[in-house]
Amino acid sequence: MQPDGPYRFTHLLGGSPVGKAWAAVDSQGRFVTVAVLDAVVAATPGWREAFAAAVNNQAQVTPHAYADFSAAAPWVAYPAEAGPAVERLFRALGVDYQPVPAGVPVSAPPVSAPPRSVSAPPQPVPAVPGPPAPVSAEGAFPDPFAAPARRIQPTTRPPRRTGLWAGVVAAALAVVLGGGAAVWALSGDEEAPPRADPTFFPTTSTVDPGLKPWAEAAPFSPEERALAVATPAVVFVEAVFTGYVRDAATGKPIRRAPITFTRRCSAFVVNADGHALTSSSCVEPTEENARQIAIDAVARMLVRENQLTTVQVPEYIRTTLPKVRFTGPDPGTEPASEVYAQLNAAKGNLTTEPAIPATVVRTLPAETGNTALVKLARGNLPAVELNPGAELAEGAPVLVLGFATSDVDFRTATYQPRSKLVTITGTGRRGPVSIYRINEDIGAASHGGIALDANGRVAGMLDQDQARPDRANRVVLPAATVAGLLAEAGVANALSDTDKRYRSGLDAYFAGENATAITELDAAAQGAPTNLLAQAYRQNAVERQQNERQEAEGSTWPTVLLAGVGGALVVGLVLAALLIARRRRHGR
Numbered sequence: 001m002q003p004d005g006p007y008r009f010t011h012l013l014g015g016s017p018v019g020k021a022w023a024a025v026d027s028q029g030r031f032v033t034v035a036v037l038d039a040v041v042a043a044t045p046g047w048r049e050a051f052a053a054a055v056n057n058q059a060q061v062t063p064h065a066y067a068d069f070s071a072a073a074p075w076v077a078y079p080a081e082a083g084p085a086v087e088r089l090f091r092a093l094g095v096d097y098q099p100v101p102a103g104v105p106v107s108a109p110p111v112s113a114p115p116r117s118v119s120a121p122p123q124p125v126p127a128v129p130g131p132p133a134p135v136s137a138e139g140a141f142p143d144p145f146a147a148p149a150r151r152i153q154p155t156t157r158p159p160r161r162t163g164l165w166a167g168v169v170a171a172a173l174a175v176v177l178g179g180g181a182a183v184w185a186l187s188g189d190e191e192a193p194p195r196a197d198p199t200f201f202p203t204t205s206t207v208d209p210g211l212k213p214w215a216e217a218a219p220f221s222p223e224e225r226a227l228a229v230a231t232p233a234v235v236f237v238e239a240v241f242t243g244y245v246r247d248a249a250t251g252k253p254i255r256r257a258p259i260t261f262t263r264r265c266s267a268f269v270v271n272a273d274g275h276a277l278t279s280s281s282c283v284e285p286t287e288e289n290a291r292q293i294a295i296d297a298v299a300r301m302l303v304r305e306n307q308l309t310t311v312q313v314p315e316y317i318r319t320t321l322p323k324v325r326f327t328g329p330d331p332g333t334e335p336a337s338e339v340y341a342q343l344n345a346a347k348g349n350l351t352t353e354p355a356i357p358a359t360v361v362r363t364l365p366a367e368t369g370n371t372a373l374v375k376l377a378r379g380n381l382p383a384v385e386l387n388p389g390a391e392l393a394e395g396a397p398v399l400v401l402g403f404a405t406s407d408v409d410f411r412t413a414t415y416q417p418r419s420k421l422v423t424i425t426g427t428g429r430r431g432p433v434s435i436y437r438i439n440e441d442i443g444a445a446s447h448g449g450i451a452l453d454a455n456g457r458v459a460g461m462l463d464q465d466q467a468r469p470d471r472a473n474r475v476v477l478p479a480a481t482v483a484g485l486l487a488e489a490g491v492a493n494a495l496s497d498t499d500k501r502y503r504s505g506l507d508a509y510f511a512g513e514n515a516t517a518i519t520e521l522d523a524a525a526q527g528a529p530t531n532l533l534a535q536a537y538r539q540n541a542v543e544r545q546q547n548e549r550q551e552a553e554g555s556t557w558p559t560v561l562l563a564g565v566g567g568a569l570v571v572g573l574v575l576a577a578l579l580i581a582r583r584r585r586h587g588r
Contacts, residue, residue: 034078244259294326366430387453
C-alpha cells in the first residue's frame with residue numbers, strides 16, 4: 001500500500017510480512033526510500049508503537065527524512081544515500097525482508113528523447129598551402145590567380161616524447177592502484193569481530209514463540225528484555241472437572257449424565273523439574289465455587305433444551321445452588337479432575353501432545369493466598385526467578401504477563417502469552433495477605449500470570465479481584481506470598497545452567513555482542529527445546545551479524561575509491577607542472 005504523503009512512488013523495492021519498501025521521489029526531485037507498515041498490521045495492538053520505536057532507535061545511526069506514525073499505514077522515508085536502512089528497520093522488527101529480484105521489472109525504464117536535427121552555417125575549410133608556382137624563364141607576366149609563395153616557412157614539429165607520456169600514465173595508474181591497495185591492506189589488518197557459524201537452527205527457519213517481546217515493547221528497551229527473560233517460563237493451564245450435580249437431600253443426580261467444565265488460567269515454572277505456581281481457584285476451586293459453575297452448566301443445557309429461557313438462568317442458579325451438591329461418581333466422593341499445561345501458543349480442550357499432564361502438589365486457600373503449586377510431567381523446562389523483596393507501590397507502573405485470547409468461541413479458542421503495562425491503583429488486604437490492585441488486566445485466563453520487575457523476575461502473581469462483580473484479574477499478590485508456598489512444600493526456586501546461559505545470551509544480544517549471543521542462545525535452545533524465544537533471539541542475532549558484516553564490507557570501498565581519487569589528483573598536479581615547464585622551455 002502506498003501511503004498519502006509528499007512523495008511520488010516509482011516502484012517496489014522489497015517486502016516483509018508486515019510491510020513494504022518503495023522507491024520514491026520528493027517534490028524537489030530527490031530520491032528517497034519509504035518503508036510502509038501495512039494498515040492491518042498497524043491496527044494490531046503494539047505494532048504501530050514498535051514501528052515508531054524502531055524508527056526512532058535507528059535514527060541514532062541513520063536519520064530519516066520524514067515520517068508519519070499516525071497514518072492508517074505508518075511510514076518513514078530515508079534519503080537514497082542511507083543505504084539498506086529500510087531492510088535494517090524491518091529486521092529490527094523481527095521479520096524477514098525480501099528485496100524484489102533484480103531481474104524482475106518493477107517500473108518502466110527511462111526513455112531518452114529522439115535526436116533532433118539542427119542546421120548550422122557551413123564552416124570555412126582551411127586551405128592547404130601548396131608549393132610556389134613555377135615562373136617562366138622568358139619573363140612572362142605572372143598569373144594573378146596563382147597562389148602566392150609563402151614568405152615564412154613553418155618549422156618542423158619536434159618528435160613527440162612518447163616514452164615520457166607513457167611513463168607518466170604508468171605512474172598515475174601505479175599511484176591510484178597502489179593507494180587503493182594500501183588502504184585495502186590497512187583496513188584488512190583490523191581484526192573483524194569473531195563470527196559464530198550456525199550450528200543448530202538455520203536462519204531461514206521461522207520460529208513462533210507465541211509472544212515476541214520486540215513487538216510487545218519498544219525494541220531493545222528494558223521492557224523487551226524483561227519479557228524476553230520471563231516469557232519462556234509462562235505456561236497455559238487448563239483444569240478439567242467431571243462430576244454429578246445431586247440433590248442435597250436425596251443424593252440423586254438431577255441429570256443422568258455427568259457434568260464437565262473447565263477452568264483456564266496462567267502459571268509460571270520455578271525450576272527445571274517442572275514445578276510451577278498458579279491460582280488455586282483455577283486448579284482446585286472450593287466446593288461452593290465448583291458447585292456454582294456446575295449449576296451454571298446445567299442451566300445452559302436446559303436453555304438449549306428449551307426448558308429455560310436465558311432470562312431465567314440467574315434465578316435458576318440462585319434458587320438451585322443451596323439445594324444441590326457437586327460430587328464424584330458416588331455421593332460423598334470428590335469430582336474427578338485433570339490438569340494440563342501448554343507452553344508458548346496454546347489451544348483449549350487439548351489433552352494430548354503438546355499438552356503436558358500436571359498434578360496439584362499443594363494449595364493455599366483464597367483467604368490466605370489463593371496460590372497453588374503444580375508439577376508438570378516434563379523436565380528441562382525454562383524457569384523464572386522470584387524476587388520476594390520486590391517493592392510494589394501505589395501509582396507505580398508494573399509490567400504484567402499472562403495468557404489471553406481474542407477468540408469468541410470458548411471451545412476452540414487459542415491462547416497466546418500477552419503483556420501489558422499497568423498502574424497500581426491501590427492496596428488492600430485479603431486476610432493476612434497484602435494485595436495490590438491494578439487498573440487493567442490482560443484477560444480472563446491471565447490469573448496465575450506474572451507481575452515483573454525490571455530484570456524479568458517475579459514481583460508478584462496476578463489474581464482475581466474478589467471484590468469486583470466480574471472478578472477481573474486485577475490483583476497482584478506479592479512475590480513473598482507465593483514464595484512462602486514453595487517453602488512450605490520444600491521446593492526450591494532455582495535456575496538451571498541452561499537458564500543461566502539463556503540470560504547470558506540475552507545480555508550479549510542487548511549489548512550488541514552477536515557472536516557471544518549466538519553461542520549462548522544456541523546452547524540454551526538445545527538444553528531447553530521448549531524455549532522458542534532462545535531460538536528466535538539466536539536467529540535475530542545471526543541476521544544482525546550478517547547485516548553488520550555486509551555494511552562493514554560495503555563501507556571499505558568508499559575509502560579505497562577516495563584513496564584512488566586522491567592519488568589521481570596528485571598525478572594531475574604533477575602533469576600540470578610538467579606541461580607548464582615544457583611550454584616555458586619552448587617559449588624561450
